Amino acid sequence: MKTLQHIISLSIVGIMLWACSSAPLKDASNSQKEEPVVIANDSLEYEIIIIDPGFTTYLNSIAKPEGFYSQQYLENKNSLYVTTWNYRAQNPLQFNSTIYENVIDYSPHIDYGYEVNYKLFNYFEFAQRKYRMSLGVGINRWN
Template sequence: MKRLHFIIAFIIGLFIAACSSSKNIDYNNKNEEPVVIANDSLEYEIIIIDPGFTYYLNAIAKPEGFYSQTYLENKNRFYVPVWNYRASNPLQFNPNIYENVIDYSPNIDYGYEVNYKLFNYFKFAEQKYRMRLR
């Protein structure tokens, strides 16, 4: 049984900067549960342990159903290789942010929830770490 696990984690205290926008997100909420993204039929799972992501999903991200699955898949096909390049180059990019490579195949239908949460993690990371995945 092949089971893919990805953990995207951040070491608290490193690389935290004050948000200059009017949206103040509590990135240090230590009581926040990890976000699990899973597609049981594909035996696919991503666990995101990054303070503030649950809040981002619930309060800032567009609601589920706002984007089509095709839109999310297209965005993830773009973001994943950029993320993986950075994760593979820890001397050039902060290894505390880009800890793991994401095994995302554009030929697999992961379903709406996986694509929605993965897409929103990329948007969250761009905002939190003040970077662009481009």
């Protein structure tokens, strides 16, 4: 199966590593393991697996609901974010290589569908908040 991206994850050394499980999400009431978020478009054979503690909570509580953004809006933002992310991943001496470990294979010419674009967009939004970075306008603005 082709992958849109191998895996987006957080571990002690970085947020993008091959992994089979996620780190536990700490909760005051109980300790439950946060499940990875799998984003797939079976007809295109693309898949994203996000294993970053807190992303599921972000997706369920802070992110705008599905349908809030148009698919075109999400595709445009993802193209911008992926371009910035990939630039940083290809320049590990200039940018934090523990954050930008892998290049993301995302083509604006492929229709990945709404769900893939929605969850990828929200991962970028989550990562910007969590790691206090900007993937927007200026490539050299933050990390």
